[in-house]
Amino acid sequence: MLPKSFSHSSLGTYRNCPRQFKFQYIEKPVVRRKISPQAFLGMAVHKALSQLYKMGADGVVWPENDVVEFYAKEWDKVDLESLVLPSDYYTVDDYIRIGREALVRHYHKYKPFKHGVLIGAELSLQFTLPGTQFIIRTIIDRLSKKDDGSLEICDYKTGQHMLRTHDLDFRYQMGLYLLSVQASYPQFNDIDLVQIYLRQDEEVACRMSPDELDELTEQVRLTLAAIVAAERNDNFPPTESALCAYCSYEELCPARRHRFTMEVLEKEDSDGSTPEEKAAEKAEAMIGVHLKIKELEAEKRLLKEDLIELARELDVSKIFAKSGRVDVRIGQEEKLITRTVDQKAHADLNALVGGWEGMDPFFELNGNEFMKKVYLAGRLTDEQRDQLEEYIKRGERAVVTPRPSRKRFDSE
Numbered sequence: 001m002l003p004k005s006f007s008h009s010s011l012g013t014y015r016n017c018p019r020q021f022k023f024q025y026i027e028k029p030v031v032r033r034k035i036s037p038q039a040f041l042g043m044a045v046h047k048a049l050s051q052l053y054k055m056g057a058d059g060v061v062w063p064e065n066d067v068v069e070f071y072a073k074e075w076d077k078v079d080l081e082s083l084v085l086p087s088d089y090y091t092v093d094d095y096i097r098i099g100r101e102a103l104v105r106h107y108h109k110y111k112p113f114k115h116g117v118l119i120g121a122e123l124s125l126q127f128t129l130p131g132t133q134f135i136i137r138t139i140i141d142r143l144s145k146k147d148d149g150s151l152e153i154c155d156y157k158t159g160q161h162m163l164r165t166h167d168l169d170f171r172y173q174m175g176l177y178l179l180s181v182q183a184s185y186p187q188f189n190d191i192d193l194v195q196i197y198l199r200q201d202e203e204v205a206c207r208m209s210p211d212e213l214d215e216l217t218e219q220v221r222l223t224l225a226a227i228v229a230a231e232r233n234d235n236f237p238p239t240e241s242a243l244c245a246y247c248s249y250e251e252l253c254p255a256r257r258h259r260f261t262m263e264v265l266e267k268e269d270s271d272g273s274t275p276e277e278k279a280a281e282k283a284e285a286m287i288g289v290h291l292k293i294k295e296l297e298a299e300k301r302l303l304k305e306d307l308i309e310l311a312r313e314l315d316v317s318k319i320f321a322k323s324g325r326v327d328v329r330i331g332q333e334e335k336l337i338t339r340t341v342d343q344k345a346h347a348d349l350n351a352l353v354g355g356w357e358g359m360d361p362f363f364e365l366n367g368n369e370f371m372k373k374v375y376l377a378g379r380l381t382d383e384q385r386d387q388l389e390e391y392i393k394r395g396e397r398a399v400v401t402p403r404p405s406r407k408r409f410d411s412e
C-alpha cells in the first residue's frame with residue numbers, strides 16, 4: 001500500500017530509483033541500514049544546530065566547547081559497520097573533522113544565534129497538495145520571524161555540492177517547504193527561502209512567485225500521479241546509479257541480487273546446480289553468442305567492402321562461388337536529408353513539404369516513404385522538385401546479397 005503521506009525525500013527517492021521507493025515506503029523489508037558518512041555528518045550537525053538555535057532564541061548562548069562535544073558524542077552513536085565510505089582517501093575521522101570545522105565556522109559567524117523570533121527548529125509541518133488529496137510532510141531546519149515582519153525558512157546543507165536558486169533540487173525542496181509554511185501560517189505574505197552551506201560558508205537565498213509555486217505544484221502532482229500508476233501496475237523498475245552503493249536494499253534489488261547470490265555461492269564452493277548458477281551459465285553462453293555475432297558482423301562488413309571493390313574492378317554484378325553466388329548491385333541513389341544529419345535543414349524541409357497544398361495539417365515527413373511514393377513516383381510539379389533540390393543528397397549505393405545455392409542445403 002502506498003504511504004499516506006509524502007515528503008521531499010520520498011519523492012526524491014522515487015525520482016532517483018522507483019524500486020528503492022518501493023522497498024523503503026511500501027515493502028519495508030527488515031535490512032541492515034547502510035548510511036553514508038556525509039549523511040551522518042549532516043544529521044549530527046543538524047542536531048547540534050537545532051539545539052543551538054533553540055537556546056539562542058531564549059537568549060542563552062551554548063558554549064562552543066559544549067556544542068563541539070555534543071557533536072562528537074553524536075558520532076559515538078554511529079554503527080561503524082553500516083557506514084559506507086565513498087572514497088579510499090577519506091576516513092571516518094576526516095568526516096568528523098569536516099563537520100566539526102563547519103560547525104565551528106558557523107558558530108563564530110552567527111553567534112549569538114538570535115535570528116529574529118524563532119518559530120521552530122526541526123519543525124514538522126504538513127499540508128495537502130493543492131488540487132489533490134495527497135499529504136506532504138516537511139521538516140524545516142529553522143523557521144524565524146525577522147524584525148521586518150517577514151518569515152525566513154532556513155535549511156542547512158553540509159554537502160560539497162552547492163545548489164543555485166534555479167536548480168530543480170533547490171526549487172523542489174524549498175518550494176515544498178514554502179507551501180507547508182504558507183498552509184500553516186497563512187497570515188505571512190513575505191517569506192524568504194535560505195539554504196546555508198556550512199562547508200562553503202555561503203548562503204543561497206530567494207523568494208518564489210505564485211506562478212513558480214503553481215509550476216512546482218504541477219510537477220509534484222505529476223510525480224504523485226506516476227507513483228499511483230506505478231503502484232497500480234506494480235511497475236517500480238530499479239534505476240542503477242552511484243547511489244546504489246548507499247542503498248540499504250542492494251542485496252534484495254532485482255538489478256543487483258543475482259551478483260550477490262553468486263558471490264556467496266562462489267565462496268561456498270557450490271556444485272553449480274542452483275537456479276542462480278544455471279542462470280549464470282545461460283548468461284555466459286548468451287554473451288558468447290552475442291560476441292560471436294558481433295565478430296561475424298564485422299567480418300561480413302569487410303567482405304562486403306571487398307566484394308564491392310572486386311565487382312567494380314571486374315565490372316560484374318554477380319560473383320560466383322562453389323556454394324552459390326553473391327549479387328552486387330551498384331547504383332546511384334537520391335535521399336532526403338535526415339534529422340540526424342542536419343536538424344535545422346530537416347525542420348525546414350518538413351515545413352516546406354508540410355506547406356504544400358493538399359497536405360495533412362499534422363504532416364510529419366517520412367523521408368523514405370516520401371521519396372518512394374511521391375518524389376520517385378513523379379507526383380511533384382517542376383517547381384516543387386526545384387524547391388526540394390537543396391534537401392536532396394545524391395550518392396552511390398551498393399547492395400550486396402549472398403545467394404546460397406539450393407543444392408548446397410539439399411545435399412546437407
Ligand code: SF4
Pocket residue numbers: 017019020238239240241243244247248249250253254255256
Ligand atoms: S540498489 Fe540501486 S537500483 Fe537497486 S533499489 Fe537500490 S538504488 Fe535502486
